[in-house]
Amino acid sequence: MASSRQRGAAPATAADIPSLDRVLNAASFQPLLRAYGRSQVTGALRAHLEGLRAQALDGALALEAIGCDVLAQALEGQMAAAARPRLRPVYNLTGTVLHTNLGRALLPDAAVQAVAQALTSPANLEFDLQTGGRGDRDDLVEGLLCELTGAEAATVVNNNAAAVLLMLNTLGNRREVVVSRGELVEIGGAFRIPDIMQRAGARLVEVGTTNRTHAADYENAVGPRTAMLMKVHCSNYAVTGFSKSVEIADVAAIARRHGLPATVDLGSGTLLDLTRWGLPREATVRDTLQGGADVVTFSGDKLLGGPQAGLLVGRADLIRQIKRNPLKRALRVGKLTLAALEPVLALYRAPEFLADRLTTLRLLTRAQGAIRSQALRLQPVLQRALGTAWQVKDAPLFSQIGSGALPVDLLPSHGLAMRYAGKGRPGRHLAGLEALLRGLPRPVIGRIADDTLLLDLRCLEEGDEPAFAAQLAEPLA
Template identity: 65%
Template sequence: MSDVTSVELKSLMARVPSVERVMASAGMAPLVGEYGRTQALAALRRILDDWRCDAQAGRACVDALGEARLVQAVGAALAERARGKVRSVFNLTGTVLHTNLGRALLPDEAVQAVVEVLTRPANLEFDLASGNRGDRDDLIDELICELTGAEAATVVNNNAAAVLLVLSALASKKEVIVSRGELVEIGGAFRIPDIMSRAGAKLREVGTTNRTHLKDYDEVIGARTALLMKVHCSNYAISGFTKEVALQELASLAKARQVPVAVDLGSGTLVDLTQWGLPRETTVRETIEAGADLVTFSGDKLLGGPQAGLIVGRRDLVAKIKKHPLKRALRVGKLTLAALEPVLRLYRAPEFLCERLTTLRLFTRPADDMRNTAERIAPALLRFVGEAFSIAVEPMFSQIGSGALPVDVLPSYGLTIRLASGKRAGRQLNALEKKLRELPRPVIGRIADDALRLDMRCLESRDETAFIAQLQALDTRA
């Protein structure tokens, strides 16, 4: 790429239209009307500056200075700049509670409640009965206690925050006893030992990675012990020669030694999932009934609600937690509370839960339903990917995700894309996967076993039409 001569450069620069002329053109009027003159003018100047840089480097295209081309370039730049960073996608990964894709989808009741508080004032901290200032926890703590059997409850912005707040409020400068086999790390390198350190608590490990006995706890309880803590190993499982202390045993010991027991359930569920053929997971109520003094769990995992961390348990302990300065820093806003309450209300009618709670509906979606979806979208997808690829409807295995029930899978159906030639297709599949991610509404699948797999579990009927329409609207041969 050679530099242009000064004479040539001067000739090229003479062709640059004036900014005023382009801004006054008929084509710019709609863009100014939509985005405003300030943004349109800035975009035009950036485009012309880029063209001048290209001209100096000898790679300028004079045709780009045409009025129509400039208006088109400004429109494209403004549209790209206006497009939000947070975008809806098609989750065809097979992971229902996908941390990177937003976890639980809210039911319609929660969405409507959020819209209501977004557009109207609400009694966030106003007691309508007394006319005085209220506590935002009062909006949902009675409902949470009803569903869990706890004496009191409070809500913060996620379960990690809940654990941090419990430790900060109850165990600062004191010891917390935890089995070595429960010192978990979850996504984002969140580790129980690290969070204890940040909370000012001293970790006291007992037992071994695979085996911990009741006497291990009993032998180290002392004057500086603030809590006995159990942590649900939600994102892994240890099998073989193992032993853990049941919560009932630990609670009996704790009561005798007058030390509270806190349980981090992680992906806490409020109902027995086995009634829908799903894997067994201990409920929050069962944990309370087994003797836990405090339980923390997530709102946006198995519960199927918004991102939140719930703390339930003894009234005196929850009261102390709520008085800690961190509680204000970690409290939730009106949008979370507005979404959480209707989700919790759905649990009052468990016979309708499978239909009304989006997360549970996706967990229990019939295999025939997913297979039929795959068959309906296969023709449009085949035209999109082109003749170089083959598409087959095949059985798959989904997973719950977000650390919940990590070793359990859900039988599913989806589309498998391979090279039509039967050859290995690493580079081509990566390019196709990228092409799907670059669609107006990105399609997110997964590559495994030399094939691109699109699991249909999370593609319900109301999104199926949009999925097909998007593919049909594109020029598949371009």
């Protein structure tokens, strides 16, 4: 017969807690040791036992909590949580295709395979296979970039902010750079063009007003200390109404008259006219160079649909100067970025296949009817998972192309709308449901608007639908 202490009538004391060695040698701990190693398990167990001793001194430790099987179960949960990767795949159902916080562009299959190969094999990153001598890593993609943009030369750094910094520091250090006041943008993370100019050593000269800038404003700003005239594409906002900006051709003409370069930060730069796929018009890199720009910078992971990178293309003499800047080495990309970028660029050689093979374009061009059919299939699945406390309906929605790339242009989409059907204010319940979805094995990220949790299905491709539905097989609440 069990004693009163074994039945839990009295709390456990510190002396009742088994020793570290005894617990580690218990049969129930052997799977943990095989899975996580003795060092890791020992450290976690020591910390856990210390916590139990503190409870025992407070008289709050139950005997049932110190059995080896119970301790193994507690450690298993702790160690599994600690071993879970911090960077995890999620379902992006926010309605923003190029979502900055969720990693922007998804790589196409060709790029994924190239990265996997680069991860597991030595590669000619800086080795010229023809001569047997040292090579330049930019050579791996420069030819493609020049072919697709019409540029004389190109180079690559780790993101577009770095590209702008490197260009300004090379061509404008300790000199003046003329920019329209209406183009002094701030992008995510409080990154501002004036701040990056200051860090690059360039002196900003603002011209025009917030809503209107004229060619004469650029002309009148040129002086003996002017290094360049620069335009910044406002890809993350739009000025409408009584507004005017100066085209790159006019800015370039002024720059040429004064022997200065004209540069453009194109931001989310695209290589092809998106209107052929029914998307909003966006100036291409080739258009910008043909318009007179001497150097253009743009991102690799926005409309281009590739890995995070900053691309600089333009005049060969200016690109050579930029590449000689010591900052170039600090900002250069590694083999994984180049391995991903090359096959993405190669896809643009066959634009007729691009909507199928480039993941970003495939998501942007999904037909609303197909997304609606998906919503109708998933609506009863989600309704069963949430129960009667929630009303789940399919609903027409509008997707956003990107938080930093054409953010004001919307695409007709479809999704699921969840409204709280119980009593009281819905805010707390919506926050709780949002947290439940984020807590799934593969977190589901939606958005809340008008007391409704919305799941825009544009970015849920049909191949991912079974796994998504499987997570909802059991009730969530």
